[in-house]
Amino acid sequence: MVKLYALCVFFKGPSEGRLLKAAYDLQSFSFFQRGAVQEFMGFASKTIVERTQAASRQSVKQDAYMCHVYVRADNLGGVLIGDHEYPQRVAHTLLTKVLDDFTAKVPADQWSTGTESSIAFTQLPAYLSKYQDPREADALTKMQNDLDETKIILKNTIEAVLERGEKLDDMVIKSENLSIQSKAFYKTAKKTNSCCSFS
Numbered sequence: 463m464v465k466l467y468a469l470c471v472f473f474k475g476p477s478e479g480r481l482l483k484a485a486y487d488l489q490s491f492s493f494f495q496r497g498a499v500q501e502f503m504g505f506a507s508k509t510i511v512e513r514t515q516a517a518s519r520q521s522v523k524q525d526a527y528m529c530h531v532y533v534r535a536d537n538l539g540g541v542l543i544g545d546h547e548y549p550q551r552v553a554h555t556l557l558t559k560v561l562d563d564f565t566a567k568v569p570a571d572q573w574s575t576g577t578e579s580s581i582a583f584t585q586l587p588a589y590l591s592k593y594q595d596p597r598e599a600d601a602l603t604k605m606q607n608d609l610d611e612t613k614i615i616l617k618n619t620i621e622a623v624l625e626r627g628e629k630l631d632d633m634v635i636k637s638e639n640l641s642i643q644s645k646a647f648y649k650t651a652k653k654t655n656s657c658c659s660f661s
Contacts, residue, residue, distance in 0.1 A: 465490065467527070468503045468543040469590045471564050471583070472511045473573040474533055479511040482576050483564070485586035487594070498647035505639060507531075507541040514539065519557075521550050532557040538565065538573060552599045560589055 470484040484504060488496040506524070510531045514520050517535040521528055528546055530553040533539040540557040568576070568583055593599045 464545065464547040464594070464596060466542065466544040466548060466590055466594055468500075468507065468541070469560065469586050470504065470507045470541045471560065471586070472508065472539040472541070473576070474511055474514075474516065474537040474539050475574060479508045479539065480574070480576070481508060481578060482568070482573065482581045483578055483583050483586050485590045487590050495647070498641075498644045501639075501641060501644040502647065503543055505637060505644075507543065508639075511539040511541060519554055521553070528553070530554055530557060532561065534561060536570065538570075540564075549596050552593075552596045556589065556593050556599050560586070 466487060467490075468484065468486050471482045472479045473482055474480075481504065484507075486500050486503065488499055491499050506529060510520070510522060510529055511533060514531050514533045516533050516537055519530075519532045521530045523546070526545060528544055528548065528550070530542045530544070530550065531539065532554060538561055540561050542553045542557055544553060563585060564583055567585075568581055572581060
């Protein structure tokens with residue numbers, strides 16, 4: 463079954479990515495896993511945005527997930543996490559629409575200092591819900607020709623996105639943004655190679 467799990471908007475600053483807004487649909491995970499899954503998806507999204515060049519797109523395969531990322535030339539970025547069944551072209555078209563709508567509602571001078579609580583953009587949950595069915599986004603895909611201008615780079619794992627010598631395991635251990643529960647969840651998921659593993 464086709465499924466979208468997360469939709470996030472970031473500002474890619476000179477040193478790190480700043481999360482501006484995010485929405486998650488984690489109903490398919492057990493109640494007790496949702497917090498750790500959401501935290502780890504946020505961590506993975508931020509990492510991928512930080513490792514994506516401005517004015518480029520990537521789709522990163524990671525176990526049961528596909529992380530689609532688009533960072534515009536103005537350093538506004540979007541991440542869509544779904545399953546492998548969700549069409550790549552539709553995912554990137556949706557990211558383009560979300561970032562265009564975000565730009566129309568949130569002035570650029572708020573991007574570098576904004577936070578999830580200070581940015582007024584409430585449409586992400588509606589996008590995540592409406593576009594669970596990729597056919598809803600098909601009309602968007604037909605209207606969007608500019609997507610052809612930007613090549614989408616497909617990576618097989620998140621490790622391929624990281625800089626030479628970087629390891630996801632080390633980043634998880636050092637991260638101050640992940641709780642002890644999320645770090646433990648990551649280790650368990652990695653050992654069991656469950657549906658929630660990102661490495």
